[in-house]
Amino acid sequence: MVSKTKASTKKPAVKSNKQSITVADISQRIEHHLQFTMGEQSSANQKPAYWRATSLALNDIIVEKLQSTKARQNQNEAKSVNYLSLEYLMGRLLSNNLHNLGLYTNTEKALQKMGFELADLCEEGADLALGNGGLGRLAACFLDSLATLDYNAMGYGVHYQHGLFKQSFVDGHQIETPDMWREFGSPWEVCRLESSQTIPLYGHVEEIAQADGTTASVWHAGKMLKGVPWDVPIVGYNSQTVNALRLWECRADSAFDWDLFNNGDYLNAHQQQVAAETVSKVLYPNDEHDAGKELRFVQQYFFCACSVQDIIARFENQYGLISESKNWPTFCEKVAIQLNDTHPTIAILELMRTLIDNHNIDWDNAWGICQKVFAYTNHTLLPEALEKWSVALFERVLPRHLTILYRINEAFLNNDVEALWPNNDDMRRRLSLIEEGHERKVRMAHLCVVTSHKVNGVAQIHSDLVKQDLFPEFDQLWPTKLTNVTNGITPRRWLKACNPLLAELLDKTIDGDWAKDLNSLSELAKFADDATFQKKFMAIKHQNKIALTKEIKTLTGVTVSPDAIFDVQIKRLHEYKRQHLNLLHIIALYRRLLANPELDMQPRVFIFGAKAAPGYELAKEIIYATNKIAEKINNDVRIQDKLKVVFLPNYRVSLAEKIIPAADVSEQISTAGKEASGTGNMKLALNGAVTIGTLDGANIEIAEEVGDDNIFIFGLTVDEVKALDAQGYNSAEYYENNAEIRACLDWLDTDYFTPGNPGELSAVKRCFLEGGDPYKVLADFQTYANAHQALDSAYKNQQQWAKMAILNTALMGKFNSDRSIEDYVQNIWNLTPSV
Numbered sequence: 001m002v003s004k005t006k007a008s009t010k011k012p013a014v015k016s017n018k019q020s021i022t023v024a025d026i027s028q029r030i031e032h033h034l035q036f037t038m039g040e041q042s043s044a045n046q047k048p049a050y051w052r053a054t055s056l057a058l059n060d061i062i063v064e065k066l067q068s069t070k071a072r073q074n075q076n077e078a079k080s081v082n083y084l085s086l087e088y089l090m091g092r093l094l095s096n097n098l099h100n101l102g103l104y105t106n107t108e109k110a111l112q113k114m115g116f117e118l119a120d121l122c123e124e125g126a127d128l129a130l131g132n133g134g135l136g137r138l139a140a141c142f143l144d145s146l147a148t149l150d151y152n153a154m155g156y157g158v159h160y161q162h163g164l165f166k167q168s169f170v171d172g173h174q175i176e177t178p179d180m181w182r183e184f185g186s187p188w189e190v191c192r193l194e195s196s197q198t199i200p201l202y203g204h205v206e207e208i209a210q211a212d213g214t215t216a217s218v219w220h221a222g223k224m225l226k227g228v229p230w231d232v233p234i235v236g237y238n239s240q241t242v243n244a245l246r247l248w249e250c251r252a253d254s255a256f257d258w259d260l261f262n263n264g265d266y267l268n269a270h271q272q273q274v275a276a277e278t279v280s281k282v283l284y285p286n287d288e289h290d291a292g293k294e295l296r297f298v299q300q301y302f303f304c305a306c307s308v309q310d311i312i313a314r315f316e317n318q319y320g321l322i323s324e325s326k327n328w329p330t331f332c333e334k335v336a337i338q339l340n341d342t343h344p345t346i347a348i349l350e351l352m353r354t355l356i357d358n359h360n361i362d363w364d365n366a367w368g369i370c371q372k373v374f375a376y377t378n379h380t381l382l383p384e385a386l387e388k389w390s391v392a393l394f395e396r397v398l399p400r401h402l403t404i405l406y407r408i409n410e411a412f413l414n415n416d417v418e419a420l421w422p423n424n425d426d427m428r429r430r431l432s433l434i435e436e437g438h439e440r441k442v443r444m445a446h447l448c449v450v451t452s453h454k455v456n457g458v459a460q461i462h463s464d465l466v467k468q469d470l471f472p473e474f475d476q477l478w479p480t481k482l483t484n485v486t487n488g489i490t491p492r493r494w495l496k497a498c499n500p501l502l503a504e505l506l507d508k509t510i511d512g513d514w515a516k517d518l519n520s521l522s523e524l525a526k527f528a529d530d531a532t533f534q535k536k537f538m539a540i541k542h543q544n545k546i547a548l549t550k551e552i553k554t555l556t557g558v559t560v561s562p563d564a565i566f567d568v569q570i571k572r573l574h575e576y577k578r579q580h581l582n583l584l585h586i587i588a589l590y591r592r593l594l595a596n597p598e599l600d601m602q603p604r605v606f607i608f609g610a611k612a613a614p615g616y617e618l619a620k621e622i623i624y625a626t627n628k629i630a631e632k633i634n635n636d637v638r639i640q641d642k643l644k645v646v647f648l649p650n651y652r653v654s655l656a657e658k659i660i661p662a663a664d665v666s667e668q669i670s671t672a673g674k675e676a677s678g679t680g681n682m683k684l685a686l687n688g689a690v691t692i693g694t695l696d697g698a699n700i701e702i703a704e705e706v707g708d709d710n711i712f713i714f715g716l717t718v719d720e721v722k723a724l725d726a727q728g729y730n731s732a733e734y735y736e737n738n739a740e741i742r743a744c745l746d747w748l749d750t751d752y753f754t755p756g757n758p759g760e761l762s763a764v765k766r767c768f769l770e771g772g773d774p775y776k777v778l779a780d781f782q783t784y785a786n787a788h789q790a791l792d793s794a795y796k797n798q799q800q801w802a803k804m805a806i807l808n809t810a811l812m813g814k815f816n817s818d819r820s821i822e823d824y825v826q827n828i829w830n831l832t833p834s835v
Helices: 023-037 047-076 094-101 104-114 134-148 258-262 268-279 290-319 325-334 346-358 363-373 391-397 399-420 425-431 444-451 460-470 472-477 491-497 500-509 518-527 531-556 579-595 617-634 653-662 680-686 699-706 718-727 731-737 739-747 762-768 777-796 798-810 817-829
Strands: 080-084 152-158 166-170 173-177 197-201 204-209 215-220 223-235 242-252 335-340 374-377 388-390 441-443 454-457 482-484 565-570 604-609 643-648 665-668 690-693
Touching: 023 047, 023 104, 047 094, 047 104, 047 223, 047 242, 080 134, 080 290, 094 104, 094 134, 094 223, 094 491, 134 152, 134 223, 134 242, 134 335, 134 491, 134 817, 152 290, 173 617, 197 290, 204 399, 215 346, 215 399, 223 268, 223 290, 242 268, 242 290, 268 290, 290 325, 290 335, 290 346, 290 388, 290 391, 325 335, 325 363, 335 346, 335 363, 335 817, 346 363, 346 374, 346 399, 346 444, 363 374, 363 399, 374 444, 388 391, 391 399, 391 441, 399 425, 399 444, 399 472, 425 472, 441 444, 454 460, 454 817, 460 472, 460 482, 460 699, 491 500, 491 653, 491 680, 500 518, 500 531, 518 798, 531 643, 531 653, 531 798, 565 653, 579 604, 579 617, 579 643, 579 739, 579 762, 579 777, 604 653, 617 643, 617 762, 653 680, 665 680, 680 690, 680 699, 680 798, 690 699, 690 777, 690 798, 731 739, 731 777, 739 762, 739 777, 777 798
Parallel strands: 080 152, 080 335, 152 242, 335 374, 374 454, 454 482, 565 604, 565 665, 604 643, 665 690
Antiparallel strands: 166 173, 197 223, 204 215, 223 242, 388 441
């Protein structure tokens, strides 16, 4: 029964002390918002209404804590880090915020009295569609940790209307539709109109002679955009701090043309606003064509310009005008700006332009400020992922910024490069911020490295390769600039909130608050051989698997057994992540089972979750092939349900929170040297999944922590990949010399998986042979298959497997995003907690 308690007509006072917020307080707040914010009457079957009312009630508490945080930070004059990222995969916020505030239990009790289960309400509402893959989830984890550790931080991003896209499958093909995550608003965000920014672009630059004989550059903009900020509070766990994620929505400076409308031109009257809204419409607009390139470039500039203007405005509000020379050193002492990948690179040029043009700071001091405040995180060794924008595009959209870029480049080449490599034209070409060629391009990563006082990779091997292979000359120029900060994940979301059964067991087993001190999980190691604890641990895993079977049935219609091994690969669909290696092995297992239905093999469910970028045709072909092969395998009675394959649609944070606690096996199978770090590997291991992976990214450090006996490593090493490339990799040799590989690939040319349509899956075969197999799938196939056989054998010994799973959870302390943030604080940002 739903409670008929009459709502109070008086809005309850906000209490910041979580211990003082009782079940009755929470009930009163929820009823208040139901009646007076939403105009709802209590009735059954109103989960969305109660979800919103509960979220709003919680947000009252959060906003009050946010205000007190800001007042304390201002009073302490705490240095702030400003985290610039185009992606933030925040997920749903109700459960996470309740856990972080310590109000989950009281809210659960309050809702039970109203006839609702909190766990059910937490399923309501959409994920904030602000990201795609690990880059965005890392940014979200970092914001959580910064607030948890009581550091002054502001996240900056874009207030996407649709984010990436909502994924569905039609006859196996990926279908992209808009993700309407905030169609009716979000209870978590607050519009800050008073902090809106006006952003110029296009136009031309005029050089005006000055009385002292110098010239001044004046930018006559051809268009103005308006940036409207929306703040999402970021709640620290068991801390005094709530920070904010500020997201910029793009609007036209003049949104509506009355004259056109009155003359009957109704559509064109809105043209400026429609064009402006396009800038913040979607994440990563398809840049396969010129219009898409320009839109993506404008989107990046808009986000950077709004953020830079806001950073300066916040500084001036507290410390006075930045144009006053006495405040320049203060700005450097109080402000840090972290560039999350190359997407926010234009912030460097925008800060230079703003300091010089708007605040009358001379070039040398402006450049000195930029070098002190900026730091850059590199997330990739893939050349195609290191952004380059055409000079022509720069000249058209940001003509003033191009003049600044040229001057930075000239000074860098003539001073830094010339000093170390005098009269070396080849070195000048290699290090120049401008790449010469058929189309001259700006190397954004080079600009980041030249400007930033620190550049970090995100796992030790990745950082080493950044020095050795990506930026060796920069490492020679500045031997202390390039460093490492291994990624981490927040245990609050990725265990405490998403795996409550395991979290409860940990609470009973471990002294202290493991969610704030993840290293304390090491206490579990002494229970790894304990039969009673093993039974409890694996019973929880089984319950999580049962829950996931229901989700799989709902999403795909496929019935799977929780007694099977749940083998999980969930990540962005990209060739270097090698979902097609996994698929090739699945085909091989299927062939083995058809040849011998009595094969001694543990029943296995392979679970995929991934989105392919709309313009990435091969990635979409791999999704199609996986779905068609899954369809055949899942309906083949001959193999006696020993093998099932499911590709879950619309992979996102809230779906990951259901998959990860149920996983037995974590697939981390990227080509060695290609994955910067990975964070999915950490989340899965933390929840007791055993990794099968290459010596790539953070896998290496995970192996060091858990030990060789508790992980399955296969494949070429980084050095072996380089050696194979040096001698000339020929994928056809593996096709010709391995009968199983040949049979599996040839099968794709038939109509076995696509009846009546032979060759529909041939694109996957072609990428290995005609495409040259750039990510060494065929070279690693046999060792991968062998590792899976070893894994299959290990699973048969359930006591041994339980020990492996427990140790994976116990030894993940290093991979806490709190530790990552402390590394940034000590080595890059130089912050102090504001408490």
